[in-house]
Amino acid sequence: TREVEVAVSRDCATALQPGRVLVASRNFANDATFEIKKCDLHRLEEGPPVTTVLTREDGLKYYRMMQTVRRMELKADQLYKQKIIRGFCHLCDGQEACCVGLEAGINPTDHLITAYRAHGFTFTRGLSVREILAELTGRKGGCAKGKGGSMHMYAKNFYGGNGIVGAQVPLGAGIALACKYNGKDEVCLTLYGDGAANQGQIFEAYNMAALWKLPCIFICENNRYGMGTSVERAAASTDYYKRGDFIPGLRVDGMDILCVREATKFAAAYCRSGKGPILMELQTYRYHGHSMSDPGVSYRTREEIQEVRSKSDPIMLLKDRMVNSNLASVEELKEIDVEVRKEIEDAAQFATADPEPPLEELGYHIYSSDPPFEVRGANQWIKFKSVS
Amino acid sequence: MAFVAAAAGWLLRLRAAGAEGHWRRFHGVGLARGFLHPSATVEDAAQRRQVAHFTFQPDPEPREYGQTQKMNLFQSITSALDNSLAKDPTAVIFGEDVAFGGVFRCTVGLRDKYGKDRVFNTPLCEQGIVGFGIGIAVTGATAIAEIQFADYIFPAFDQIVNEAAKYRYRSGDLFNCGSLTIRSPWGCVGHGALYHSQSPEAFFAHCPGIKVVIPRSPFQAKGLLLSCIEDKNPCIFFEPKILYRAAAEQVPIEPYNIPLSQAEVIQEGSDVTLVAWGTQVHVIREVASMAKEKLGVSCEVIDLRTIIPWDVDTVCKNADPFSLGLYPTGKMKEETNNLY
Numbered sequence: 001t002r003e004v005e006v007a008v009s010r011d012c013a014t015a016l017q018p019g020r021v022l023v024a025s026r027n028f029a030n031d032a033t034f035e036i037k038k039c040d041l042h043r044l045e046e047g048p049p050v051t052t053v054l055t056r057e058d059g060l061k062y063y064r065m066m067q068t069v070r071r072m073e074l075k076a077d078q079l080y081k082q083k084i085i086r087g088f089c090h091l092c093d094g095q096e097a098c099c100v101g102l103e104a105g106i107n108p109t110d111h112l113i114t115a116y117r118a119h120g121f122t123f124t125r126g127l128s129v130r131e132i133l134a135e136l137t138g139r140k141g142g143c144a145k146g147k148g149g150s151m152h153m154y155a156k157n158f159y160g161g162n163g164i165v166g167a168q169v170p171l172g173a174g175i176a177l178a179c180k181y182n183g184k185d186e187v188c189l190t191l192y193g194d195g196a197a198n199q200g201q202i203f204e205a206y207n208m209a210a211l212w213k214l215p216c217i218f219i220c221e222n223n224r225y226g227m228g229t230s231v232e233r234a235a236a237s238t239d240y241y242k243r244g245d246f247i248p249g250l251r252v253d254g255m256d257i258l259c260v261r262e263a264t265k266f267a268a269a270y271c272r273s274g275k276g277p278i279l280m281e282l283q284t285y286r287y288h289g290h291s292m293s294d295p296g297v298s299y300r301t302r303e304e305i306q307e308v309r310s311k312s313d314p315i316m317l318l319k320d321r322m323v324n325s326n327l328a329s330v331e332e333l334k335e336i337d338v339e340v341r342k343e344i345e346d347a348a349q350f351a352t353a354d355p356e357p358p359l360e361e362l363g364y365h366i367y368s369s370d371p372p373f374e375v376r377g378a379n380q381w382i383k384f385k386s387v388s
Numbered sequence: 389m390a391f392v393a394a395a396a397g398w399l400l401r402l403r404a405a406g407a408e409g410h411w412r413r414f415h416g417v418g419l420a421r422g423f424l425h426p427s428a429t430v431e432d433a434a435q436r437r438q439v440a441h442f443t444f445q446p447d448p449e450p451r452e453y454g455q456t457q458k459m460n461l462f463q464s465i466t467s468a469l470d471n472s473l474a475k476d477p478t479a480v481i482f483g484e485d486v487a488f489g490g491v492f493r494c495t496v497g498l499r500d501k502y503g504k505d506r507v508f509n510t511p512l513c514e515q516g517i518v519g520f521g522i523g524i525a526v527t528g529a530t531a532i533a534e535i536q537f538a539d540y541i542f543p544a545f546d547q548i549v550n551e552a553a554k555y556r557y558r559s560g561d562l563f564n565c566g567s568l569t570i571r572s573p574w575g576c577v578g579h580g581a582l583y584h585s586q587s588p589e590a591f592f593a594h595c596p597g598i599k600v601v602i603p604r605s606p607f608q609a610k611g612l613l614l615s616c617i618e619d620k621n622p623c624i625f626f627e628p629k630i631l632y633r634a635a636a637e638q639v640p641i642e643p644y645n646i647p648l649s650q651a652e653v654i655q656e657g658s659d660v661t662l663v664a665w666g667t668q669v670h671v672i673r674e675v676a677s678m679a680k681e682k683l684g685v686s687c688e689v690i691d692l693r694t695i696i697p698w699d700v701d702t703v704c705k706n707a708d709p710f711s712l713g714l715y716p717t718g719k720m721k722e723e724t725n726n727l728y
Contacts, residue, residue: 149581226511
């Protein structure tokens, strides 16, 4: 009996060690098939498939990316409240499935442009958390050298980050024209929100894209509120996927990353085949208010926010799916959480400690000019050089 | 230091222009040119703070308009709008988020008091808001449109310049949209960056047919806004957002008018004329007192109030054409030596 006890206690000791030992000894499935919600269609005979295969590798990647975006946004919240981040800060926690899912459905050579709720997209398009947080704190290690801030972050094939509502949509149509012209089979994802969907220039962009069959995927991130105004109070038609009228559209569950991925693949294939633009409405939700100056509870109830968090949280949905289909274990995902937390902490440390851009750079890049252009400051003796 | 330098710069230019009269005094002052140049401005953090500094200077309590109450800028705007809606049954207020009171609380309580058919929200569409406002005004109703930040006025630029400004002229006075007033928060606030800080009055200052008005204080704001609303020409009323809470003074409860296209001489002076509008008026007042104290210069301070059509007579009255300084507010600084 004593030998058995020793054996049992040794097994327990093994089980109590950190995840790595357990992982090595477990057998995970390589992939699993999931059913996803059918998309509502407008002017389309067929939509994206209703089942999809998720590999373990992809699942872990999406989980890590979504968790990074979530933690990064929460860290930005914390830094803002400590007044280390100033100005305006629009957070996208709750909408992680949109940015990660869209990225999963396109190639890095495709193009993306969005409005001001852009931190998640900046990350998924390839920038590091360090660069993003340093940009938020306005330091020279930031991706826009500390001069852009929250709403103006850019990366390769990611055109920002735009403050004026709706202004980015005609830009996106223009980028799509360039894609078509260059003939490299690239598409442009042009995002806007439910509030922006009522701007006139969006309809101008729809017309141009459809007329010239541009490979533009218009994407309305419908998080139900345009700042503090609910969609019913702002739009005569809240079927945003139909608002393109002559442009085919699909309405997608934006809280389910697999749904978003499949819809994006479908839409990208549609555009790449030369059929012209397509419109996607992602039904999603943001937990924070419009920006850090908005508590977010004067126009919606805490119960509503809580309900979405408990029933439709995108990270929770992916985690449940993976664990239940034996694609990953709870401990493994917890390990990822710990790693992500550390990465964010390090990035926040850097963002807080990095120096601000030097004052001489205030006037840089106003014009592109050789020799540098001289710019006047607040009075005629303060001069800055616009070096470019 | 920057302000003294700014004012002092004028003295140097005046000498160069060879203006007659009072200037002869300064030939002998013997101040080194370097004394007046803020050499360390760029590096010195204290200097940097000063560039954005101002102290709101309230005007003395007005006695001629009846009972007054202490109001800050947004409260004085609410009071003006309240008076307008009470007096004029055709007046309506609309814009983004005005129904709950507005993002700067300028329309608090008005929807409850006057009803949701008179104070209502629009969707997010500036061009639509102004175009729609022109339409209401053309039928004779009083339209008070709000553009949430002056930075967002540009989609409506075409409607303002091409439609509103030219309506009366092109219809031979058959139609007009004179009962349109567009209100918008304006100017830098410290943390607004590119799109919550702009002062776009210069874009409109060259468009005949509209009036552009910028108040410096709550008392001025209420009187000028009421005048804009009652004026028979389309008006744009820019409200310095940094003063919404920072500026408080005694403001009459009853309606009163301050005439448009009339500049106000806030302080008489004999040597230099300083012209400003909006928040910058308070900066210039400090400059004037510093100039008096440190240089013995007597400055005349004028608040332009209406940017277009502007009060040429008051501004030119005491100044000869070569000695005029214009200090536009916010980010832009222009100087001109000649008046047309």
